[in-house]
Amino acid sequence: MVATALGLRAPRKLTARRSGRIAVRLFLYALVIAIFMVPLWSMVVTALSGGDPQLGQVYLAPHRLSLANFATAWHFGLGRGLLNSVIVEVFGLTLQVAVSAFAAYGLARKRFRGAALVMLLILATMMMPEEVIAIPLYLVLGKVGLLNSYGGLILPIVGWALPIYVLTGFMRRIPMELEEAARVDGASDLRIFLRVILPLSLPALGTCAVFGFLMIWDQYLLPLLIVQTPKMNTLTLLVTSLQASQEQGEGVRLAAAVVLMVPSVLVYLGLQRLFERGLLGGALKG
């Protein structure tokens, strides 16, 4: 076994002391599972169960499996919320990654007067997250007529410093020779960006896409301010608008919350490696 901070050292005979340690370890694993996994598990199971648990009660084991909770949530606008969130996600994420990649190319591969100032401005926006500027942003969006519209939900989340920062760092490390070779062949900047730099930056683009996905999917305060009619509800707004009622218990609300959770979990499980690399690379600085 590899030496770790508290790790067991070289394999030894199974003495009483050692098996005691293993027992402690197993107990701690169980504790971790109970604390971090059981609540999520109970959410999924309760959402999928029929019957009517009292308020505050959840099932730990499936109970009369049924999709009734999802059907009820659908009746209250789950479908519309999901559609709106997907629309915001698709357009927002595409724009965010594209705009960031262009900016990163300019910053990483070009030397020009004012580059340091631009980088400083972009990093300064990290100190202006949605929550801090939410109220004036809401007023600005009102001024330009973007309240209660897809534009109002999508455009404010396009400019994000984190992916620009991550992509700039990544593109700087691509050898200049590759670019010069293309340039000798007469390729334009745009062509070099699209044909040489972007394909080489795919891992970093993936990382940015994962973080951008989660950032957009979790949006709450901005939609809360912008959306004024149920038709424009995003998934997060829909989930919080469902009230638990005596008849339905917690099932319906948790069903909507499960629909909100599943895409993020799938993205994470599917792209775990990209995600963890980003977490350790640029995300710390966010």
Added chain:
Amino acid sequence: MPSLPSSSAPVALREPRARGGDDAVVARTHRRIHRMNRLSPWLFLAPALAFFSIFKFWPSIWGVYLSFFHVRPYLGDEYIGFENFQRAFTDPDLRAAVGHTVLDAVVAVAGSMLVGFLLALLLEGPARHVRILRTAVFLPAVTAMVAIAELWGALLFPGRYGAVNSFLGDLGIGPQPFLSSPHSALWTVMLVQIWKAAPYDMVIFLAGLVGIDRQLYESAAIDGANGWQRLRAVTLPSLKPITTIVLTLGVIRGLRVFTEIYVLTGGGPGGATESVVTTMYKTTVVAGDAGYAAAVSTLLLIATVLLTCLLLWWRNRRENA
């Protein structure tokens, strides 16, 4: 995006030799290439700068400007000088909200780092079962805060039959009020925040642990150090820089807490969990006083900028020392 002409030095070198003639044309081409060369980075940066200008800088500056006004829809804004700021500094509700926010930021961040560190120690290593556990434990961190808040809002139902309370009942502990009592609501919110953030901190600590030289552990072990001594002498000192940075960034980030509080308690009961941003939101949406909300958001922006600069200054000084 307009197509960008080539801006290449090699072309500039080739052209005059190959054509061998018209100096004026060559000079014009040179100037054009030179201009495009200078313009090109700005064309690449233009979309990002446009989005930042409209949706970040304009609101930030606009917010500062509005702080000096009594904002009245349909009636026109009225300039009132520093009145909004004076009110902010004397408003007992805002003072309470700042208190909750700072307490919440410090406790939740410190708590999740502690739990994250313990998780990292427990789940460090390349073994398969540990890897699976790590992935599983990380799920709360990627799940949307709204979903997490809904889940815990249900589990922490204050009655005797609430999920957590009935579990506590099995352990012989009486039912807790959790979010329904002003004395425990903020602490309960912190527990939920720690639950969501600890796995995230775990990953950061795991990376820090991987970076520690294995030989240090082994030589410590040869010197007869037990697990606890190795932890204190090798692990903790190695993790100190990353800990300080993550902690400070977390606290700065914690100052803008909104979603979990708004969904779990709505700021209640009786304002016991009101944070700066929930106050701002309600001042705008419920009380319709956007000027005052803008003043509060300006102060929050100033606090964020000052704390961030302080962190950067401190980090620079450390790196240069």
